[in-house]
Amino acid sequence: MGRVGELARLDALAEQVRGGIAAVVLLDGAPGVGKSDLVDRLAAGLADFTLVRTRAPSSGAAPPGAVLARCVGAAGGTGTADVPLLLGTALLAALEDLDRRGPVLFVVDDLDRADPESLGVLRLLLRRLTPLRVLAVLTGRDRPDGWLDLTGAGGGWGDDAVRLHLDGLTVADVDDLTRAAGRHGTAWSVQRLHEETAGNPLHVGAVLAESDLPDRYRLGRPRPPGTMTAALRARLDALPDGPRRVLEAMAAFGDPAPLTALTELAGPEAPTCAAQLVDAGLAVRQADETGEHLTFPSPLLRDTVYAGTPADRRRALHRAAADLTGGSVRWRHLVGATDGPDPDLADALDAAATEAIDRGDLVPAAEYLEWACECSDDDGLAGRRLIDAVRLLVYAAREGDALQHTEAVERLPDSAARSEIRGLLAFCRDEVAGARDLLLVARDEAPAGSELRARIDVELAYVHSHLGNGEAATAAAEQALRDQPGLPRLCAVARAFVAAGTALTAGAPAGLDTLGFLPERPVDAAPPQLPALTQRGILSGLVGRLDPAVADLTVAARRRTPFTRFLGMAADLHLVWCHYLLGEWDAARRALEIAMAGADQHGRSFDHAALRSLSAILHAGRGEEAAARADLAVATERAEAADFLGPRVHLALAHGAIAQAAGRPGEVLDALTALTPGAIEADRVRLLSGWWLPAIADSQIDLGWWEEAERSIDELARVPVRGSCLPVARAWVGGRLAAARGDIALACRLFEDGLAIPSEGGEPAWYRARLRHAYGVLLLRVGEPAVGRVVLAQACRTFARLGARPFLDRARADGDVAADGAADPADEPGRWTDGLSDREREIAGLVGRGWTNPEIAAELFVSAKTVEYHLRNVYGKLRITGRRALRDRVQQV
Incomplete structure (x- = not known):
């Protein structure tokens, strides 16, 4: 399956051979990547070719001329085995004989194992094939200074030799394999399969033969x-x-393993053995300022080596490694060296976990407690340590790791703490309603006024806020504050949920009023205050104070302490929304990519659903409907796991955005009118309706549903605000409705009032551009073309800056703006960056602002080499010569 491009290239070379011009192809790639399959498919399609195929010996050092001897035999020739040059002459003669009957497909597999003498003669021979109708395909793994060396002994493979390197299959190819195997593979599970296997067809096939994909990739x-x-x-x-x-030492020590440590663990021959492992593809050599290291090419190989190492050998390796390491790595080796319970080590690990918790390092603390549980000789202590470890993993958003302990938790005796952990594990499985029910049981079992009960109340407050039940969230959080006022970290998180619950029941301004204890500058917030800072950012964005929201949410998302990880991706989600409304779409995409990378490691399914929905919205705004629908498909799949209604909001918004960009108002309404108190929680509608009411009113006007639009605008007017975002949106749709009803004076007044609204809390560029578009169209309609085209040109400039192609095209069509000084299409970001990826467009924009590569790398959380790679692509696609030309191009726009 797949490899369409590579197969087409080989077919083209076969056609060249039919015309009398020989061709040599060097086909390389990792084991299992599909080299043999590609050659098999090529041969199956070349019925008029004679197939000559052999391979290098599979084991041991091949004697001189061994591969040539096999080639001669496969071609039906004869030669002297101990004289490689004579074998080459015999092979050339055999190919000449076959050529008289018709074209020849000459294949040698596993040439990376060939003897040097055979390689030298083959290079010499294959450079002389030109008069023959021979397609020579040589396959093997890529190795430094190996058979692929184009300038090796004998002068290389010839100037016309074609190298085809096979990487892993694409996601689309993996999807094809999944369907061919008869497996149910949804978009997200196929993506995960591709990530797990790196697209290696052999690995993909092995997984498909044994696993059901949705179950395989639930969590963990x-x-x-x-x-x-x-x-x-x-x-x-x-x-x-x-x-x-050496491999066993690597597996025990951990990736990457310093070569000096491997010498201590495996003996003085370790450097020589390491070179052999690298040559065999079983290890990868790395080097930095501290020296050389070895690492495994895949986790599968590492796990297989470790599992196959005898237990006594593993323990000895860990004992030796403990003397070479310190900190948490040393603890791991001490645990690995044990042979049965070790109460003293368990107590020491327990103490180390307490110190880590005090520092806010929840993941190391959980790991220490897991190890302490293994070393405990007391079942009660082991159970308590397991419960504490799982709780910390959930708080740190390591749901997959937490779920690995599900069976062990179920085996524990009944207790309030066990019920609490069962509730948290249900939350990890996206069973939010189920988590609420189990946590309520745990609360009833916990002693009144205890720290355990207060902690359960905080967890319940979080779950209730997810379920859109503001009153219950507020009550639970306030109860925790009353029961344990002396626990500062617990109280800081409880205050965040008091704000969230209050906002759900009484509106975002009321929620903001509960957060007055936070420092004015977000960078001054202490780590325990970050959940509350996240809530302040969320609620500020909802009332239209977009710039302060971005400041709060950026700090919360970037600092990413365990206290904010407990809230999932909330800060990232709302940060993307704020950038979107501010017209900072490149920044929105950048924040979204960072968030999606975090969600891949620590996110819940409903986090993925919301993030993919936002990605669909951004793609739709730029006219990239196919990409938007692909994201929406993944979002829909990830939302299916949730047993609560929250993910429906983002899914509906994504559906609506795609339809809006395509100019299909009926579909917009079909998607967004589902966001009513009857379909989702009333508290959630009350808090978030400002996100969708402007689009609903806009579509109702397009369809001539004026009374319905008026009701939507009235409802929008009741959304509490403290910034200019929603007032501008209200002026836009209000002016549109007045113009549709023929009240031109009212429409003009509303549009003018909307343009005059000061940018309090940040400039709502998206809604202001929509308003200018509508106002410009009205002015043209009533006979004021000069002013109308100026207003439309302003809208076009904003749409162009955003890359909002569908909206830009409509605005231009409505007023023929180019004739009146608007940007030329070639200079519009939505057009001159055609063909660039989102990342390339983003980097080009930052170069245009004068940023250096290190500055761009720090901003985008990538390496400077990655920036250089993307810039080379940008230069090639835009046909410009370098950084100065790119900066000039961007600044001209």
Whole structure:
């Protein structure tokens, strides 16, 4: 499956060979990547070719001329095995004989294992094939100074040799394989399969043969397929003792393993063995200022090596590694060296976990407690440590790791703490309503006024806020504050949920009023205050104070402490919304990509659903409907796991945005009118309706539903505000409705009032541009073309800056703006960046602002080399010569 481009290239070379011009193809890639399959498919399509195929010996050092001898035999020739040059002459003669009958497909597999003498003769011979109708395809793994060296002994493979490197399959190819195997593979699960296997067809096939994809990727790290493990185990068993000991040392020490440490663990021959492992593709060499390191090419190989290492050998390696390391790494090795319970070590780990919690390092603390549980000789202590470890993992948004302990938690005796953890694990599975029910049971079981009960109340407040039940969220959080006022961290989180609950019941301004204890500058917030800072940012955005919201949410999202991870991706989601409304769409995409990377590691399914929905909205705004629908498909799939209504909001908004960009108002209404108190929680509608009411009113006007639009505008007027965003939106749709009804004076007054609204809390560029578009159209209609085109040109400039192609095209069509001084299409961001990816467009824009590569890398959370890579692509696509030309192009726009 897949490899359409590579197969087409090979077919074209075959046609060249039919015309009398020989061709040499060097086909390389990792084991299992599909080299043999591609050659099989090529051969199946070349019925008029004679197939000559052989491979290098599979094990041991091949004697001189061994591969050539095999080639001669496959071609039906004869030669002297101990004289490689004579074997080459015999091979050339055999190919000449076959050429007289018709074209020849000459294939040698696994050439990376060929003897040097055969390689030298083959290079010499294949450069002389030109008069023959021979397509030579040589396959193997890429190795430094190996068979692919184009300037090696004998002068290389010839100037016309074609190299085809096979990377892993694309996501689309993996999807095709999934369908061909008869497996149910949704968009998200296929994406995960591609990530797990790196697109390696052999690995993909092994997973599909053994696993149901949705179950495999629910949460947590999937088990490797047994067939892959068995194949690796057989390969490892065939290794000599020295390299195998180095691999075992690597697996025990951890990635990456310094070569100096491996020498201590595996003996003085470790450097020599390491070179052999690298050459065999079983290890990867890295180097930095601290020296050389070895790492495994895949987690599957590391896990297979570790599992296959004898227990006594593992313990000895860990004991030795403990003397070479410190900190948390040393604790891990001390645990690995134990043979049964070790109460003293368990107590020491418990103390280390307490110190880590005091520092706010929840993940290391959880790991110490997991190890302490393993070393405990008391079942009660072990159970308490397990419960504390799982709770910390949930608080740190490590749901996959937490769920690994589900069976162990179920085996614990009944207790309030066990019920609490069962509730938190249900939350990890996206069963938010189920989590509420279990936490309510845990609360009833916990002693009144205890720290445990207060903690459960805080957890309940979070769950109630997810369920859109503001009154219950506020009550639970306030109860925690009353019961444990002396616990500053717990109280700080409880105050965040008091604000969230109050906002749901009484509106965002009321929620903001509860957060007066926060410092004015977000950077001054202490780590325990970050959940409350997140809530202040969310609520500020909802009332239209977009710039202060961005400041709060940026700090909360960037600092990403365990206290904010407990809130999932809330800060990131609302940060993207604020950038979107401010007309900062590149910044919105940048924040979204950072958030999606975080969600891939620590996100819940409903986080993925919301983030993918936002991605769909951004794509739709730029006219990229196919990409928007692809994101929406993934979002819909991820939302299916949730047992509450929250994800429906973002899904509906994404559906509506796609329809709005395409100019289909009926579909907009179909999507957004589902966001009513009858379909989702009334508290949630009350808090968030400012997100969708302007689009509803706009679409109702397009359809001539004037009375319905008036009701929507009245409802929008009741949304509490403290900034200019929604007042500008209200002026836009109010002016549109008045113009549709023929009240031109009222429409003009509303539009003018909207343009005059000061940018309090940030300039709502998106709604202001929509208003200017509508006002410009009205002015043209009533006979004021000069002013109308000026207003439309202003709208066009904003749409162009955003890259909002569908809206720009409509505005231009409505007023023929180009004739009156608007930007030329070639200079509009939505047009001159055609063909650039989102990341390339983003980097180009930052270069235009004078940023250096290190500054761009820091802003985008990528390496400077990645920035350089994207810039090279930008230069090529835009046909410009360098940074200065790119900066000039961007600044001209």
